[in-house]
Each structure stands twice: as structure tokens, then as C-alpha cells.
Amino acid sequence: MLVQFYNVSKVYPNGVKALNDISLKVDRGEFIFLMGSSGAGKSTLVKMLFREEVPTRGQIFVASRSIVRMKRSEVPQLRRNMGIVFQDFKLLENKTIAENIAFAMKVVGSKSKDIRPRVTEVIQMVGLKGKENSFPGQLSGGEQQRVGIARAIVNRPLLLIADEPSGNLDMDTARDIMDLLYDINRKGTTVVMATHAWELVKNARKRVVTLEAGRILSDIYSPESL
Amino acid sequence: MMNIKNLTYFFREAYTSLSRNRLLSIATVTTMAICILILGAAVLMTINADKFMNRLESDLEIVAFLDSSLSKSQVTDIKGDIEKLSGVKSVIFVSREQALVNLQTKFADKNYDLVKTIGKNPLPDSYEVKAQNPQDVVNLAQQINKMPGIYKVNYGQGVVERLFQVTKWVRIISIGFIVLLTMGAVFLIATTIRLAIFARRKEIYLMKLIGATDWFIRWPFFIEGIMLGSMGSLISILLLSWGYGSLVSSLQTALFFIPLVYQQSLLINIYLSLFATGAILGVLGTYISLNRFLDV
Numbered sequence: 024m025l026v027q028f029y030n031v032s033k034v035y036p037n038g039v040k041a042l043n044d045i046s047l048k049v050d051r052g053e054f055i056f057l058m059g060s061s062g063a064g065k066s067t068l069v070k071m072l073f074r075e076e077v078p079t080r081g082q083i084f085v086a087s088r089s090i091v092r093m094k095r096s097e098v099p100q101l102r103r104n105m106g107i108v109f110q111d112f113k114l115l116e117n118k119t120i121a122e123n124i125a126f127a128m129k130v131v132g133s134k135s136k137d138i139r140p141r142v143t144e145v146i147q148m149v150g151l152k153g154k155e156n157s158f159p160g161q162l163s164g165g166e167q168q169r170v171g172i173a174r175a176i177v178n179r180p181l182l183l184i185a186d187e188p189s190g191n192l193d194m195d196t197a198r199d200i201m202d203l204l205y206d207i208n209r210k211g212t213t214v215v216m217a218t219h220a221w222e223l224v225k226n227a228r229k230r231v232v233t234l235e236a237g238r239i240l241s242d243i244y245s246p247e248s249l
Numbered sequence: 250m251m252n253i254k255n256l257t258y259f260f261r262e263a264y265t266s267l268s269r270n271r272l273l274s275i276a277t278v279t280t281m282a283i284c285i286l287i288l289g290a291a292v293l294m295t296i297n298a299d300k301f302m303n304r305l306e307s308d309l310e311i312v313a314f315l316d317s318s319l320s321k322s323q324v325t326d327i328k329g330d331i332e333k334l335s336g337v338k339s340v341i342f343v344s345r346e347q348a349l350v351n352l353q354t355k356f357a358d359k360n361y362d363l364v365k366t367i368g369k370n371p372l373p374d375s376y377e378v379k380a381q382n383p384q385d386v387v388n389l390a391q392q393i394n395k396m397p398g399i400y401k402v403n404y405g406q407g408v409v410e411r412l413f414q415v416t417k418w419v420r421i422i423s424i425g426f427i428v429l430l431t432m433g434a435v436f437l438i439a440t441t442i443r444l445a446i447f448a449r450r451k452e453i454y455l456m457k458l459i460g461a462t463d464w465f466i467r468w469p470f471f472i473e474g475i476m477l478g479s480m481g482s483l484i485s486i487l488l489l490s491w492g493y494g495s496l497v498s499s500l501q502t503a504l505f506f507i508p509l510v511y512q513q514s515l516l517i518n519i520y521l522s523l524f525a526t527g528a529i530l531g532v533l534g535t536y537i538s539l540n541r542f543l544d545v
């Protein structure tokens with residue numbers, strides 16, 4: 024098991040109850056959708072995976088390590104096993120595409136001689152060959168998200184986490200991004216993706232965990248009926 | 250936590266950030282320069298006030314008047330007794346004749362003859378006693394006063410106590426003032442640096458989520474802080490040394506009786522300390538401002 028949630032609840036300091044008694048397991052190699060309307064608690068759940076938030080109650084294990092008991096100094100190591108894809112891409116505007124991707128390797132202390140070939144490799148993988156020296160502002164939304172995905176996988180994570188990765192994209196572009204994520208999953212990376220777009224999920228033949236008001240409503244394989 | 254492999258990366262990052270946020274860098278350097286300038290001026294003022302107060306205090310002496318009936322050997326014995334008191338620096342005998350001459354010169358007008366006016370020399374023999382530590386003057390004076398053969402002791406009763414009261418408070422207040430200034434400087438600098446860091450919060454957040462360690466993120470900012478701090482303090486030191494230099498040279502001719510501190514070695518030490526303070530404030534300000542953004 025890569026991820027285990029045991030009776031996890033989260034109450035934010037302002038009193039909002041974002042998650043309520045969530046128990047969930049994710050196996051290595053799985054692709055799992057977290058479905059739910061806005062405010063259901065998807066982002067809160069996802070943030071617990073990389074310990075941006077800690078549960079108010081319950082236990083979380085990632086690769087058999089307890090997130091709750093983890094020391095602050097151990098968090099970087101946890102995160103190096105993960106790649107995160109954001110809805111708003113979070114690219115650095117003053118760095119080129121290649122530099123944005125290399126950045127992720129630099130900040131975990133990779134050697135320069137390893138960085139260059141790996142960056143070339145992932146740029147090819149996400150289909151952006153030839154755009155290495157462009158700046159994010161010169162790319163379309165779909166292309167920018169490809170850079171975001173390339174940056175997320177460049178350190179060969181065990182787990183890829185995507186929070187509404189296609190939230191800012193039109194449906195056709197969103198499907199292309201989905202294909203890229205499926206592709207990455209096929210090569211062995213576990214993927215957890217939060218989304219509210221049922222259109223993307225319904226024919227995916229993947230596991231779908233539906234959240235509503237902080238609880239798990241269902242845990243099924245689409246395209247079963249809800 | 251800093252290794253050579255990353256060193257060039259840290260410096261390159263710091264340099265890039267400095268030149269990218271030029272306006273904020275200038276603002277920080279200016280803030281730093283003003284803070285250090287005020288701080289330096291306060292230090293110089295304090296040191297001069299201290300020197301002035303030391304001068305006042307070391308001028309203090311005890312005049313012990315002797316009974317006129319004493320024999321020569323008794324007078325010598327008293328000198329020995331006074332010298333035996335702990336804290337006494339020097340004991341000088343002033344004969345009644347010498348005292349009269351001294352008094353006469355104070356009146357300056359050579360034509361005015363005191364003895365003629367009064368008829369005889371009214372002054373007794375005396376000892377002028379200096380203390381090693383001016384703070385002991387009162388205590389010593391009381392001890393001397395109790396000795397046999399002493400007719401009267403004069404040490405500026407009342408004035409001395411008030412002088413010490415004043416110098417004590419001047420010292421406390423000026424040190425308090427410098428401490429407050431330093432705290433104000435830390436706050437001001439931390440605020441300015443926070444603006445620079447705020448401009449890069451997205452990048453810091455990203456680094457944290459990718460798995461950078463806190464120290465990896467901190468170093469470039471620290472180097473940046475040291476650079477800004479040193480630049481700011483360098484500017485203020487140049488201004489300060491130029492300003493103080495002209496002050497010393499103009500005052501020494503016009504107001505020679507004000508004893509300004511001008512020893513090069515002392516001044517250089519002060520300037521070096523200010524420089525170090527600038528660098529430390531840069532790092533401290535960065536540390537304070539940065540921590541909040543690292544809490545992801």
C-alpha cells in the first residue's frame with residue numbers, strides 16, 4: 024500500500040470541518056480520481072498527502088511512514104517521492120521551460136550533469152520538444168500544464184498528485200492532459216487526481232472516490248453508475 | 250548544512266535575485282544605511298559623552314586640610330595613612346604657602362595682594378587626594394575625615410553625588426537608546442526584506458512542495474541579506490567617517506575644550522563593528538521574515 028488513511032478528520036482553525044472520518048487506501052500503480060463538487064474537501068485531502076495540512080484526527084501513512092508523527096525535517100524527503108501538479112500550473116514566469124523543469128532537480132540537490140539529459144528526456148515525454156527556451160507566457164494553457172507535469176515527474180516520483188490539473192483548460196485540451204497522465208501511470212507512477220469534472224471521469228475505467236461535504240460517498244470503478 | 254557543490258548555486262541565486270528586484274534592493278540598502286547611520290551617530294555620541302563624563306569624574310579630588318598644630322612627622326604620618334587606604338591613586342602635599350600662591354593666581358590680578366589685605370596667611374596645609382576610581386571619592390573622603398589631625402575635608406560635597414547621578418543616568422539612557430535603535434533597525438529591515446521575500450513567495454512555496462530543505466531555501470536569501478546589509482552599512486560608514494572627521498577637525502580648533510574622541514584605532518573599531526552589525530542585521534532581518542514563508 025502506498026497511501027493509507029485511517030479515520031481522518033480535518034477541522035480548520037476557523038472551525039470549518041473539511042474532512043469527516045475518511046478511510047482510504049491507494050495501492051502502488053493505481054490511478055485514482057477524487058471526485059466531488061467545489062468545497063467537498065478534495066484539496067484538503069490531497070494536501071495531507073504532502074503534508075501541507077495535517078489531520079485533526081486519524082492517521083495517514085505514505086509508503087508506510089506516518090505523516091502525522093513525521094518531524095518537520097523529514098518532510099522534504101517525503102515530498103521528494105511525490106510530484107505535484109497544480110491547477111494554476113505555478114510556473115516561474117522569468118525562467119524558460121527547460122529552466123522551470125531543471126529547477127525541480129536543482130532544489131533537491133541533483134548534479135548539473137544529471138539535470139540536462141533528464142530535462143531533455145521529460146520535455147520529449149510531455150511533447151514539448153522545441154519549446155525548451157520559450158517562456159511560460161509564450162505557451163498555451165495546455166502546453167503550460169505539460170510543463171507543470173514534466174516538472175512534477177522529473178524527479179521520478181512514486182506518487183503523482185494532481186489537483187484539478189485541467190481546471191483552467193477547455194475540454195479538448197483537458198483530454199490531452201488526461202492522456203498524458205494515463206501514460207505516466209502506465210509507466211508505473213501512482214496517480215491521485217482531484218477533479219470536479221465528471222465528463223473526464225465517466226469513461227475513464229479508473230477508480231473513482233467521490234467526496235461530499237468531507238465524507239466518502241462512493242468508491243467505485245467508472246463507468247459504473249453512481 | 251552548506252556544501253561546496255551548492256555554493257555557486259547559492260551565490261548565483263542571490264545575485265540574480267538582487268539584480269531582478271533592483272528597486273527593492275535599493276530600498277533595503279537605503280533603509281539599512283539610514284539605520285546604521287543613526288545607530289553609528291548614537292554610538293559616537295555616547296562614546297564622546299562617556300569620555301566627557303570620565304574627564305569630569307577624573308577631575309574630582311579630595312582636599313584634606315590639616316590641623317595647624319601638627320608637627321612635621323605627624324604630617325608625614327598622615328600622608329602614609331591616606332596612601333594606605335584602598336583605592337587611593339595619589340596624595341600630593343600642598344603647603345599653606347603654596348595654597349596661597351595658588352589662590353593668588355586664581356585672582357589673576359597681580360596687583361591685588363591677599364596677604365596684605367587679610368594681614369596673614371589664613372590657609373592650612375593640605376593634601377590633594379585622587380582616587381583610582383572616581384566613584385570612591387565620597388567613601389574615601391569620609392574615611393579621611395575621620396582620621397586624627399584632619400581639620401576638614403573638601404570634595405565638592407553635594408555636587409559630586411549629583412554628578413554621579415547624572416552620569417549614571419546618561420549612560421543608562423544612551424545604552425537603552427542604542428538598544429532601542431538596534432531593535433527598531435531589525436524591525437525596519439525585516440519589514441523591507443519581507444517585501445523582497447513576499448515578491449518571491451510563490452517560488453518559495455514551490456521549492457517547499459518539491460522537497461527543498463529549509464536551509465537550501467535560506468542560503469541564497471541569507472547571502473542576499475548579508476550583501477544588502479554590508480552595502481548599506483558601508484554607505485553609512487563612509488558618510489559617518491566623513492561627517493565625524495570634519496566635525497573633529499572643525500571643533501578641535503573652535504571648541505578645543507570639548508574632548509572629542511579621535512583615536513584612529515577606536516574609530517576603526519567602531520566602524521568595523523557597524524559594518525558587522527549591518528551584515529548581521531541583514532541576516533537577522535532575513536531570518537525573521539523568511540521563517541513565515543517556510544512554514545509550508
Ligand SMILES: Nc1ncnc2c1ncn2[C@@H]1O[C@H](COP(=O)(O)OP(=O)(O)O)[C@@H](O)[C@H]1O
Pocket residue numbers: 035036037039040041059060061062063064065066067068
Ligand atoms: N486553509 C483553510 N482554512 C479554512 N478553511 C478552509 C481552508 N481550506 C479549505 N477550507 C474549507 O474547507 C472546505 C473544503 O475545501 P477544499 O478542500 O478546498 O475543497 P475542494 O478542493 O473539494 O473544493 C471548504 O469549505 C473550504 O472553504
Ligand SMILES: [Mg+2]
Pocket residue numbers: 065066067186187
Ligand atoms: Mg480544490
